[in-house]
Amino acid sequence: MRTIDDIRAICYLSAEENVPLVQRFLSLPGRDLFPCAGEAALGARLNGLKSSGLRSKDVLVLAPFRGRFFQKCPGSPGMICCNYRLVNTCFDCLYNCAYCFLSSYLNAFGIVQFTNIHDVIAEITEKLDSSGGMMYRVGTGEFTDSLMMDHVTGIAASLIGAMKGRPDILLEFKTKSDNVGHLLGIPEKGRAVLAWSLNTARNIALFEEDTASLDRRLDAAARACDAGYYLAFHFDPIIRYPGFLDDYRGVLDRLYRAVDPGRILWISLGCFRYAPGFKEIMREKFPDETLTLEEMFQGPDGKFRYLKKHREAAYAFMLGEIRGRGGNPFVYLCMETADMWHRVFGLRYDASSELERDFSEHLKNTV
Numbered sequence: 001m002r003t004i005d006d007i008r009a010i011c012y013l014s015a016e017e018n019v020p021l022v023q024r025f026l027s028l029p030g031r032d033l034f035p036c037a038g039e040a041a042l043g044a045r046l047n048g049l050k051s052s053g054l055r056s057k058d059v060l061v062l063a064p065f066r067g068r069f070f071q072k073c074p075g076s077p078g079m080i081c082c083n084y085r086l087v088n089t090c091f092d093c094l095y096n097c098a099y100c101f102l103s104s105y106l107n108a109f110g111i112v113q114f115t116n117i118h119d120v121i122a123e124i125t126e127k128l129d130s131s132g133g134m135m136y137r138v139g140t141g142e143f144t145d146s147l148m149m150d151h152v153t154g155i156a157a158s159l160i161g162a163m164k165g166r167p168d169i170l171l172e173f174k175t176k177s178d179n180v181g182h183l184l185g186i187p188e189k190g191r192a193v194l195a196w197s198l199n200t201a202r203n204i205a206l207f208e209e210d211t212a213s214l215d216r217r218l219d220a221a222a223r224a225c226d227a228g229y230y231l232a233f234h235f236d237p238i239i240r241y242p243g244f245l246d247d248y249r250g251v252l253d254r255l256y257r258a259v260d261p262g263r264i265l266w267i268s269l270g271c272f273r274y275a276p277g278f279k280e281i282m283r284e285k286f287p288d289e290t291l292t293l294e295e296m297f298q299g300p301d302g303k304f305r306y307l308k309k310h311r312e313a314a315y316a317f318m319l320g321e322i323r324g325r326g327g328n329p330f331v332y333l334c335m336e337t338a339d340m341w342h343r344v345f346g347l348r349y350d351a352s353s354e355l356e357r358d359f360s361e362h363l364k365n366t367v
Contacts (some may be wrong), residue, residue, distance in 0.1 A: 001178065002057070002210040003064040004028065004149045009054060011036060011045050011110065012062035019115050022062050024152050027246040035341055039063075046109050056109045064113035070123040073142070079335045080349045082268075083356040084137055087124070089117050089155050090144035095176060096209040098286045099237055102143065111144075117155060119312060121162045130168055134356075137266075138163075141174030141195070148175065151182040154239075156192070162267040164190035170265070170363065172232060178220035184227040192365055193265055194224040195232035198255065198330060200247040203239050207291065214251065218258045225259040230367065232274030236270030236334050238314050240294060240306060245317050252321050261327030266359075269318050270334035273305045300337065306339070314342040330362045 006245060007028075014035040025365075026033060034049075036042040042063065049059055069088050069323050075081030092102055128136050140146045140155065150156045156173050161165040163169050167190075174195040183194070190266075196217045199207075204214055214222070225231055233255065235248065243325055272291060274282070279292045296304040305311065315333060338349050349355050 001212045001216070002306065003177075003179075004060075004094070004095065004152060004250045005030075006058070007031060007060045007111075008058040008269050009034060009048075009049055010060045010062065011042055013038070013042060013064075016062065016064070016115055021115050021117070021153060025060065025062060025113070028152070031207035050109050057093070057096065057111060059110035061110040061112045062115050063112060064116040068123075068357060069114075069117070069120040070127060074354060076301040076303065076335045078337065080333070080338055080355055081335065082137075082332055082359055083352050084139060084332055085124075085128070086142045087120055087138060087140045087159075088143060089114055089120070089140045089146075089153075090149075092143070094148050095105075095145060095211045097176075097211070098207040098289050099207070099239075099272060099274070099283060099291060101278070103276065103281050103285060104113060104275065110279040113149070113153065117153075118158075121159070124163070125166070126264075130171060132165060134168065135315075135367075136168060136169050137172055137193075137361040137363075138169055139172035139361070141172070141176075145175050147183075147194075148174035148177050149179075149180045151179060156183055157186060159254040160192045161188075162185060162216050163192075164188050167191060170230070170367070173313075174232075176208060178216040180220045181223050183229075184223060189228055191230065193230040193232050193233065195220070196221055197234045197236065198251055199235070199237075199239070200244065200251055202241070202247060207239065207289075207320070212347045213255070218254055221255075222258045225263050229263070230258055231264045232266045232268075232326075233264065233327075234268045234334075235270055235318060236269075238269065238270050238318070239291065240310060240314070243322065245314070246262070248318060249321055252271055252318075252325070261325060261329075264329040265363065266330040267322055267330065268332055268334045269315050270336070271306050273303045273335070275303050283324065294345055299334075302336075311336075312343050315340070319344060328366060330359055330366075 011034045073084040170191045172193040219261045
């Protein structure tokens, strides 16, 4: 598993040298440090590092974020979305997953850690109405891995501390790492949720390069559970191959042996999909990839997906396996059609707000 120890170069703005988050990274030994007088100089330095042969994931860029820190998940046209709230803390991650949509951002170089993240706390509290009766799920893992460098950034602990007085907010920190040790001793965890993306050992080996093994993820989840955290798990993307359903059942067997099912708040399911043009990007980075060899078709949102019958069979299998075990997690589909929801769950959602409402009501009765 790659860690912050594998970063070879750190670029930052000279004016931010005394920012505490920047200081923590600069104190790490063994990195080449490149202070830059301004954004133009930073861009030039990154071009130089790229020309020198360094990989994008070898370089860490420390810079302020100029956009919106906090937003609702934009979803996908024609799909039912859970209306998850996103916190932008970083762009890109240490890992090299073949299917990752971030590969579409061809002009990006370096892992960009935002330095002005203290601004996000005010945004969250201002934009989420505590009197509306909703339970909000807020996560930092959309454009990065939430915990890969968190022992250095301290983002999770800061957010947990700031939100512990808001019982209507469930903070989710989603990861493919096992980097949880620094969080286990936090005495007041509020309603923080530590979450893992899970897949079969075969798929992790083939398509999730540099991530923690399934064993290490499940061990970390068990430690988080024992420390009193709520848990969530994401089987997304589900990737088809001969015998894949038996292997996913095996993952569920191991998961439910590792943790207390009563601490699992939600589990998401989503089959492998990709946007137009992404297949060519994937094949350039991974010439031997086999993900796109499966028969797929273009959906209402333009993305390519497995045939409907294959997706329905996979979801129905996973739902049955999960419901046949202990606990009461909210199981949901990620970026799927209303028709697929009806086929698998027997539910009719005409709008994403209806799914969000059901999710919220479930959590009110669970936590």
